[in-house]
Each structure stands twice: as structure tokens, then as C-alpha cells.
Amino acid sequence: MAQAQQMRSPEDYLARLLGTLSPLAPTEVPLAGAHGLVLAEDLTAALPVPPWTxxxxxxxxxxxxxxxxxxxxxxxxxxxxxxxxxxxxxxxxxxxxxxxxxxxxxxxxxxxxxxxxxxxxxxxxxxxxxxxxxxxxxxxxxxxxRSGEDVAVGEPVARAGTALSGTVLSSLASVGLSAVRAHPRPRVAVVSTGAELVDAGAPLAPGSVPDSNGLLLTGLLAEHGARAAALLRAGDTAADLARVLREAAGEADLVITSGGVSAGAFDPLTMLAACPEHGRGTSLSFAKVAMQPGKPQGHGTVRAQDGRQVPVIMLPGNPVSVLVSFTAFVAPALALLSGHGLQEAAASWRPWPDRRASAGATKAVK
Missing domain, CATH: 2.170.190.11 (Molybdopterin biosynthesis moea protein, domain 3.)
Incomplete structure (x- = not known):
């Protein structure tokens, strides 16, 4: 069931959102495929540097x-x-x-x-x-x-939480490592809601609009190191949205939706949260955040067919609101899932004090 909406500061809402997430379980990755990931364990040298005098x-x-x-x-x-x-x-x-x-x-x-x-x-x-x-x-x-004058065998070379840049990976190779345990890139499914949405470039029937949010979100995901697992659309019914959310969660670590989180009579996410029949397996929470654009927000979970509870972040539908909301909330969430610490993820944005809802708008900056 949906929780009662209430005005929250952006910082409070972000803290609540990040508090529901955890870093993805680490896997072993060859060095050649680990660029951009976050190290999940401390590493020591297996070879001296130089390896010989x-x-x-x-x-x-x-x-x-x-x-x-x-x-x-x-x-x-x-x-x-x-x-x-x-x-x-x-x-x-x-x-x-x-x-x-x-x-x-x-x-x-x-x-x-x-x-x-x-x-x-x-x-x-x-x-x-x-x-x-x-x-x-x-x-x-x-x-x-002299052999080992730079690095001796067993000497620490990288700490858990290190971002695996090209220079770090090169250093790990030089000390004899071939693979690391790292947090994987988040797989993110994007769901655009609204029966009025059509493909970009398609003829517009009366009342229809191009789906620009889907392309915006998949592009932003790539720019933040995540993988787009699916790009789906849902109509304006609780039944259709429930079906699409379950499909989206099937191959994803996170689902992002755009649209349908406000107080409209046909906003599908709020309808789904209030629908006992189709809302089974979902837990959705909505809030009014003291920022504009991007005042209506939401997050929760959806149960995938394999039983996993997959987190969902629900954004407004206006493209500018989507961009601002992604920067303010989704980017820190991706950072946390990727293995960055909670404090580092939460510090990835800041609002302009004079652009909050009380002053008429909010701008989030990296």
C-alpha cells in the first residue's frame, strides 16, 4: 500500500532512498573486464616490482x-x-x-x-x-x-572501495594479479508509463507524444556506468503496469520508472499501490520532495518471478524533472549499488539553496 505523501527535503528523501539499498554482491572479474568497477576486497602483491634486479x-x-x-x-x-x-x-x-x-x-x-x-x-x-x-x-x-624495491610480495596494493581505473588495473597486472573481486555494473530496466507514448519519429495520433524519457534514461545510465537491461512501456492501468514491472525486474538489479507518481486520476503507479489485486508483490512509497522540478517522487520494490525483491525508483514524467531527479537521486543510488560507500554516494550532488520548492524550483548539480 502507498504511504501518505508528505513534503520532505531532498537530503532527507535521498537518505531514505539510499537506506533501502545495498551494494551488489561482488563477483570475480578478469582485469580486462574490470575497468570502471569498484574493488570489493583488499589486494596484496603476488609478484615483486621489479620482478627481478x-x-x-x-x-x-x-x-x-x-x-x-x-x-x-x-x-x-x-x-x-x-x-x-x-x-x-x-x-x-x-x-x-x-x-x-x-x-x-x-x-x-x-x-x-x-x-x-x-x-x-x-x-x-x-x-x-x-x-x-x-x-x-x-x-x-x-x-x-633491485627486485622488489618498489613493491614487495604481500605488500598492500589496493583497498576495497577503490575505483578500478586504467592506472589501477595496470598496477594490479604489474604485481601478478589477473582477476579481482568487484561489484558488477548495475543492470537497470527503464519503464516509461503512459498510454500516450509512441516511438520517436512515429506519426502522432491526437493526444500522443514521443517517448523521450526512455532514451534520456538509457543514455544517462550508460553515462553513469550502468547497463540498460530493458526499455519498456506501460499503459495507464494497474494491471498493465504490474505486468510490465514484473517483466522489467526479471533481468534487473534496479527498475526506474518515469511518470505516474503524482496525484492525477490516471497516474498508474499510485493506482497500482492502491490496488490489492494487482499490487501484490509490490511495495511502493511516494513523497513530495521540496524541489521543483521533480516534486513528486517514489521508491519501493517489485517482486520478480524468481522471488527477488528488486528496488524501484519512480520519477516524474516531465523530461526536465527526469533529468534533475536522476542527478539528485538515481545517480547516488547507482553509486551505492556499484560499491561506493553510502557517504560517497550521498555526496554526489547538492541542491542550490535558492532553487528549492519554497523558492519555486530546485537545481541539482554534480
Whole structure:
């Protein structure tokens, strides 16, 4: 049954709405499909970064002690081989150097890398020289990145609640992870109410109007990281609306309706809430919110055929009211379902103080 309407502040109504929702249950997702999701667990490194001790420069791997005095007189060392990135070199023979690329594994026995600029060789592609002339003495650890110096195995790398951006996913891959547990994108079904609605571009019979709200809401859902599970229409009867809502809930985590939440004689959502026959399985609550446009609002649940109680957010029918109401109430709800915290979701909008209903209108801003 419908609850009695009462004037509420936008903040109070939003708090009540968000209080009925919970983040969607997390699932395991490969990194390649996790962009934009919210992490559901703390993560630690499975690999060290760097994974092995490597060169930080293009140059020559050496034993530092064998380059002492190179600033006074160049030290000539036979070049025993190349170390490209991605290869496992053999050990460095005493009294020799190896040409090494940036990121390549440091050979056993080497403890420093002399930059190519500090030798007699030119940077760039060239045959392997038989001898390199080192002109600057090296110290132990020069131009060397030690295994694990950035991140050690077991070190925390991401906390639950982290939004999985491209940079975060790249970091997780670098520490040996291939999948994460994350909250899925909400599946949202959109229901436009009104027997007068027709497809965009269709000929208009007397009294009919194009359904612009359906396109508006599916577009806004995509822009907020949700998936449109269905785009449906319902007529102005409780029976038809009940049927469409059950269909909408079948593949959705959330149902959004537009229109039919005011005090009109043929507003289908308020009729459904008052109809014992067709209202079974639905629990709908309506409120007047101190904002304009968007004063009539509602939320509740509808029982899907699989028994799930799927949340419903009911918006007014005017397209401007839909846009404002989506920003004020639906966007925070999507944030909460996606795994963002309650406080973060509630902080995703604010009203202009001089645009509340008492002053004539409300504008919600991100």
C-alpha cells in the first residue's frame, strides 16, 4: 500500500532512498573486464616490482670495483655479450662487461650499470663492440633497480572501495594479479508509463507524444556506468503496469520508472499501490520532495518471478524533472549499488539553496 505523501527535503528523501539499498554482491572479474568497477576486497602483491634486479639505463653491466679510476684514465673491458630486455643472461665473467638494455635482467656477478653516454660507444643500434671504454667510475647499485624495491610480495596494493581505473588495473597486472573481486555494473530496466507514448519519429495520433524519457534514461545510465537491461512501456492501468514491472525486474538489479507518481486520476503507479489485486508483490512509497522540478517522487520494490525483491525508483514524467531527479537521486543510488560507500554516494550532488520548492524550483548539480 502507498504511504501518505508528505513534503520532505531532498537530503532527507535521498537518505531514505539510499537506506533501502545495498551494494551488489561482488563477483570475480578478469582485469580486462574490470575497468570502471569498484574493488570489493583488499589486494596484496603476488609478484615483486621489479620482478627481478634489472638495469635502469641503456649501457654496460659491470663490476663496480673494476671501474675504479675511470675518471682519471678510461678502463677498457672486453664485452662478453648482449642482454636485451626479456632474456635471462648468463653470469658476467670477471674483468668483462655486458651491453644491457633498460629493463633487462642484471647478469649474475654484475653490481652496476654504466650509462652508454659514459663510455666510448654511441647510443642506438650498433654491432656489439669487442671492447668498451668506461670513462666514469661506477659505484655498487648505480643505475640498478633491485627486485622488489618498489613493491614487495604481500605488500598492500589496493583497498576495497577503490575505483578500478586504467592506472589501477595496470598496477594490479604489474604485481601478478589477473582477476579481482568487484561489484558488477548495475543492470537497470527503464519503464516509461503512459498510454500516450509512441516511438520517436512515429506519426502522432491526437493526444500522443514521443517517448523521450526512455532514451534520456538509457543514455544517462550508460553515462553513469550502468547497463540498460530493458526499455519498456506501460499503459495507464494497474494491471498493465504490474505486468510490465514484473517483466522489467526479471533481468534487473534496479527498475526506474518515469511518470505516474503524482496525484492525477490516471497516474498508474499510485493506482497500482492502491490496488490489492494487482499490487501484490509490490511495495511502493511516494513523497513530495521540496524541489521543483521533480516534486513528486517514489521508491519501493517489485517482486520478480524468481522471488527477488528488486528496488524501484519512480520519477516524474516531465523530461526536465527526469533529468534533475536522476542527478539528485538515481545517480547516488547507482553509486551505492556499484560499491561506493553510502557517504560517497550521498555526496554526489547538492541542491542550490535558492532553487528549492519554497523558492519555486530546485537545481541539482554534480
Amino acid at each position: 634489472s638495469s635502469a639505463m641503456d649501457g654496460y653491466a659491470v663490476r663496480a670495483v673494476e671501474t675504479v679510476g675511470a675518471d682519471r684514465a678510461p678502463v677498457r673491458l672486453p664485452v662478453s655479450g648482449d642482454v636485451p630486455a626479456g632474456t635471462a643472461p648468463g653470469p658476467l665473467a670477471p674483468g668483462t662487461a655486458m651491453r644491457i638494455m633498460t629493463g633487462a635482467m642484471l647478469p649474475e656477478g654484475a653490481d652496476a650499470v654504466v650509462r652508454v653516454e659514459d663510455t666510448d660507444q654511441l647510443p642506438g643500434q650498433a654491432p656489439l663492440p669487442p671492447v668498451v671504454e668506461v670513462r666514469t667510475p661506477a659505484r655498487v647499485g648505480l643505475n640498478v633497480r
